[in-house]
Amino acid sequence: MSVEEDIKHKVIFLVEDNRADIRLIQEALKNSVVPHKVITVRDGIDAMAYLRREGEYADSPRPDLILLDLNLPRKDGREVLAEIKDDPTLRRIPVVVLTTSRNEDDIHQSYDLHVNCYITKSRNLGELFKIVKGIEEFWLATVTLPDD
Template sequence: MSAETEEKHKTIFLVEDNKADIRLIKEALKNSLVPHEVVTARDGMDAMAYLRQEGEYANATRPDLILLDLNLPKKDGREVLAEIKSDPKLKRIPVVVLTTSRNEDDIFYSYDWHVNCYITKSRNINELFQIVKGIEEFWLSTATLPRE
């Protein structure tokens, strides 16, 4: 892989417990013009182990973008967000909350913890695809992301 190709390759860390949403989000990203890899964690404990490169994740790739659901088993997405943004090694990784919650407390909490963006998932498949494409265009093509 050339240095130019390597520099363009992005890692998206999808923290989502719903198998159908994982499948749909991956499908929406399938025809991306930006070379990328989608890595998933289905609960908050695995998400933090991956991000901290613990145990089986010792060689995990640092993600360029985190898509985080708030309603997760084992460790809630709110806790995951707080841990990410409190950790000097992780806090600069952009986090987009992608959740079904429209609760104002969740929105305020997320922004209090410096989430980069809060997006409510649509149950309409075409709208969800449009949302994911917008995330991809902005965060992987337009925004300048911090390097490790």
């Protein structure tokens, strides 16, 4: 086994419905120094099915970090966040809300629901890349995450 194969890849779980934002976030993470895998779902129902390993997601890896948009179809990000933080098997997974919303109610509600971090997406490409790289560097390279 090579050294590279021996390194555990971090799993970034991206819950985002906007295809353009998905591509941009994946592109921003492309040249990461942290070995990782990005798994994406596009709505809140699939997000919870993935996290609970239901149906087609039965063998899915547990994420090391969740990037969560608030404005999702079928079940919005606020509901997803509440369910994650209310579930003892999921609540330790760090959740970063990454959304276009600058609404103070959304910010307060997210922190009331125990989000780990709330970041407003920039529509400026360079700024968005800088934000995503900062998330990656902090959450995957700097902090110590639980292994459960």
